[in-house]
Amino acid sequence: xxxxxxxxxxxxxxxxxxxxxxxxxxxxxxxxxxxxxxxxxxxxxxxxxxxxxxxxxxxxxxxxxxxxxxxxxxxxxxxxxxxxxxxxxxxxxxxxxxxxxxxxxxxxxxxxxxxxxxxxxxxxxxxxxxxxxxxxxxxxxxxxxxxxxxxxxxxxxxxxxxxxxxxxxxxxxxxxxxxxxxxxxxxxxxxxxxxxxxxxxxxxxxxxxxxxxxxxxxxxxxxxxxxxxxxxxxxxxxxxxxxxxxxxxxxxxxxxxxxxxxxxxxxxxxxxxxxxxxxxxxxxxxxxxxxxxxxxxxxxxxxxxxxxxxxxxxxxxxxxxxxxxxxxxxxxxxxxxxxxxxxxxxxxxxxxxxxxxxxxxxxxxxxxxxxx
Numbered sequence: 001x002x003x004x005x006x007x008x009x010x011x012x013x014x015x016x017x018x019x020x021x022x023x024x025x026x027x028x029x030x031x032x033x034x035x036x037x038x039x040x041x042x043x044x045x046x047x048x049x050x051x052x053x054x055x056x057x058x059x060x061x062x063x064x065x066x067x068x069x070x071x072x073x074x075x076x077x078x079x080x081x082x083x084x085x086x087x088x089x090x091x092x093x094x095x096x097x098x099x100x101x102x103x104x105x106x107x108x109x110x111x112x113x114x115x116x117x118x119x120x121x122x123x124x125x126x127x128x129x130x131x132x133x134x135x136x137x138x139x140x141x142x143x144x145x146x147x148x149x150x151x152x153x154x155x156x157x158x159x160x161x162x163x164x165x166x167x168x169x170x171x172x173x174x175x176x177x178x179x180x181x182x183x184x185x186x187x188x189x190x191x192x193x194x195x196x197x198x199x200x201x202x203x204x205x206x207x208x209x210x211x212x213x214x215x216x217x218x219x220x221x222x223x224x225x226x227x228x229x230x231x232x233x234x235x236x237x238x239x240x241x242x243x244x245x246x247x248x249x250x251x252x253x254x255x256x257x258x259x260x261x262x263x264x265x266x267x268x269x270x271x272x273x274x275x276x277x278x279x280x281x282x283x284x285x286x287x288x289x290x291x292x293x294x295x296x297x298x299x300x301x302x303x304x305x306x307x308x309x310x311x312x313x314x315x316x317x318x319x320x321x322x323x324x325x326x327x328x329x330x331x332x333x334x335x336x337x338x339x340x341x342x343x344x345x346x347x348x349x350x351x352x353x354x355x356x357x358x359x360x361x362x363x364x365x366x367x368x369x370x371x372x
Contacts, residue, residue, distance in 0.1 A: 006117035013282035048094035071302030122151030142306040179355035181285035191270035206233040210272035217241025219298035288347040315346035
């Protein structure tokens with residue numbers, strides 16, 4: 001029995017979701033199961049792979065207006081058919097190696113956490129070139145049309161709103177399951193706050209704010225730190241923004257701990273009371289899994305703005321219109337534990353846990369008849 005977990009290394013969230021699925025299945029699947037974690041872009045030609053990765057990074061960091069335009073055009077219902085047809089043809093042309101790989105591997109199950117991977121796999125399934133069960137796991141709380149591909153057997157979506165969008169697009173109810181976006185099991189395990197506070201050299205009794213804005217370290221992190229360090233204890237994650245890390249480290253502000261790119265996000269969340277974060281699907285899923293109330297900052301137009309709308313319909317997360325307002329919000333929550341408790345309850349109510357277990361059940365069902 002062979003299972004491929006596919007992602008595209010364009011944005012860190014897709015890879016984190018795929019890795020969470022892979023690590024869980026590796027632990028739970030029978031010993032004869034063959035599991036492979038595959039970056040689909042690594043199996044396209046160099047030109048396509050380079051510009052797919054670089055293009056996304058450049059647009060969201062340097063030309064956000066152009067990203068907004070691209071998202072609008074590809075999502076606008078009157079343009080969808082033409083745009084999707086063109087994009088699909090381009091994807092198939094550059095993904096010949098990936099298609100050949102999937103045909104050769106002929107897996108029993110394909111689990112995809114990126115729409116590009118899903119489109120290629122579902123297209124092969126539709127044309128009877130593979131017979132795999134194709135499962136798409138959405139990593140945002142609403143559905144862009146590119147996520148929908150004929151030939152997909154199941155969609156795992158993180159919100160009822162996303163389910164309604166799929167139903168409106170003609171996907172049958174029986175093919176849709178609603179679960180929170182998959183996150184690594186370390187975000188579900190207990191943490192010792194006292195020990196972690198010692199590890200990070202912070203005061204466990206102080207109200208603590210975690211600021212992290214994705215792998216690029218974008219947004220007004222420096223301004224937020226300067227605005228808030230006298231009010232709360234601040235953990236600032238600069239990620240790939242080396243200039244910001246050097247600047248904040250050099251200032252050596254009291255009540256502030258500065259971090260570069262980190263792998264122990266779960267530990268930082270465990271010692272925090274609030275998080276200021278970009279509203280990426282994985283970041284949100286990790287935060288609410290830790291019952292950490294998010295304050296949303298610097299959303300990418302399109303998918304992240306839609307994430308905010310869906311979440312706020314359920315009372316999850318907070319937004320602000322100015323840096324002065326965010327300071328008022330944080331101080332209010334610091335001084336009003338009951339209000340913070342109610343917001344955490346909204347996070348708990350919104351969560352729909354169990355996606356890893358459900359995917360494990362799917363794989364186990366597919367493995368019926370296999371043995372070592």
